Amino acid sequence: MDHMPWTSADGAVRDLRKRPWRDLRISLTDRCNFRCGYCMPRSKFGPGHRFLPQARLLNFEEIAQVARQALALGVRTLRLTGGEPLLRRDLPRLIGQLSALRTLDGTAPDLALTTNGSLLAAQAQALRDAGLNRLTVSLDALDDAVFRRMNEVGFPVAEVLRGLESARSAGFTSIKVNMVVRRGVNDREALPLAEHFRNSGMVLRFIEFMDAGRHNGWKLDEVLPSAELRERIAARWPLQPLRPTRGGETAERWRYADGAGEIGFISSVSQAFCGDCTRARLTAEGRLYTCLFASEGHDLRPLLRNPHAGEAQLRERLAAIWARRSDAYSEQRERLSVIRIVRPDMHVLGG
Ligand code: SAM
Ligand code: SF4
Ligand code: SF4
Numbered sequence: 001m002d003h004m005p006w007t008s009a010d011g012a013v014r015d016l017r018k019r020p021w022r023d024l025r026i027s028l029t030d031r032c033n034f035r036c037g038y039c040m041p042r043s044k045f046g047p048g049h050r051f052l053p054q055a056r057l058l059n060f061e062e063i064a065q066v067a068r069q070a071l072a073l074g075v076r077t078l079r080l081t082g083g084e085p086l087l088r089r090d091l092p093r094l095i096g097q098l099s100a101l102r103t104l105d106g107t108a109p110d111l112a113l114t115t116n117g118s119l120l121a122a123q124a125q126a127l128r129d130a131g132l133n134r135l136t137v138s139l140d141a142l143d144d145a146v147f148r149r150m151n152e153v154g155f156p157v158a159e160v161l162r163g164l165e166s167a168r169s170a171g172f173t174s175i176k177v178n179m180v181v182r183r184g185v186n187d188r189e190a191l192p193l194a195e196h197f198r199n200s201g202m203v204l205r206f207i208e209f210m211d212a213g214r215h216n217g218w219k220l221d222e223v224l225p226s227a228e229l230r231e232r233i234a235a236r237w238p239l240q241p242l243r244p245t246r247g248g249e250t251a252e253r254w255r256y257a258d259g260a261g262e263i264g265f266i267s268s269v270s271q272a273f274c275g276d277c278t279r280a281r282l283t284a285e286g287r288l289y290t291c292l293f294a295s296e297g298h299d300l301r302p303l304l305r306n307p308h309a310g311e312a313q314l315r316e317r318l319a320a321i322w323a324r325r326s327d328a329y330s331e332q333r334e335r336l337s338v339i340r341i342v343r344p345d346m347h348v349l350g351g
Helices: 060-072 091-099 120-130 144-151 157-169 187-197 226-236 311-323 329-339
Strands: 023-027 077-081 110-115 134-138 174-181 203-208 239-241 252-256 262-266 279-282 287-289
Touching: 023 060, 060 077, 060 091, 060 279, 060 311, 077 091, 091 110, 091 120, 120 134, 120 157, 134 157, 144 157, 157 174, 174 187, 187 203, 187 226, 203 226, 226 239, 226 262
Parallel strands: 023 077, 023 279, 077 110, 110 134, 134 174, 174 203, 203 262
Antiparallel strands: 239 252, 252 262, 279 287
């Protein structure tokens, strides 16, 4: 690899707080067939909402170019997200392209995808066959009425559960289920979901409702701190802490003492984990954000669409962006929210 001022001898890049770049989340579309109130509430994203036209989305070759150079700078995990990523046509072709790339150590990248699960039953096998390693399915309630209310399009929970079963039959061994918990809205669903996924081999993770974007009417009273939720669960099924499997992990891991499996807590509000944050996000139209709360992204499209720009230039641009990063929004939330930064929406950044 050519020497660049931003990288260490092994080619990996670190930011101003010495955090390496390990994860790239790639949003494949800003479109979604759900209208979850905490992300794209129907009141703000009605029939008149204009999504990005197809021509503005990065094509698969452009996405793969960014991924290839990110891997050359130390990234190991590529996570596909959205909007709803399963709405992107021909997705297995992209997965095939990405799984053929290599990390700095010469291994295949860890390829993961986050979905609302609504279209999973039909696509799980093709995704698996194309080389997808890991799946995360969002599921905020087990009760059908609560679930339909939360997705704001009346989508039935049974279809998401069918998607999860199809994923298991397709051979996925690493399946996580993410529940965003809002106090007074769906927190009573936490125990039924925990019970449902005990002994299933799937890992349920509870996410604190975050103040992302500008449209979800976030209020601190609706955040149920993970510690409180963990106590509720442990009162029913005693829990034991587990060690993190890798640095930069977002979830705190616990196991049921009776051996029924593992659960996780993502405490982005009550316990910031910026010190360990190794993630960047690429939007569907090619902007790179170094923090979920960064007010601006770096537009990579001019470089990607410049016929005279080569791979080395793209790698250098990415390295320079990461090397200058100092973001730590969650650690500074209280001070920063007074200033009211303009935050991009979750369905644009991919969560
Ligand atoms: N549509 C896919 C899905 O829902 O899984 C992928 C995109 S979605 C933006 C990615 C993740 O962000 C989901 O697990 C979702 O629950 C989470 N998310 C969205 N808005 C959130 C918020 N305000 N607080 C916490 N998590 C949020
Ligand atoms: Fe769609 Fe996912 Fe946002 Fe829900 S969380 S509206 S499924 S992008
Ligand atoms: Fe990473 Fe920004 Fe979230 Fe902190 S606030 S964990 S730096 S994305």
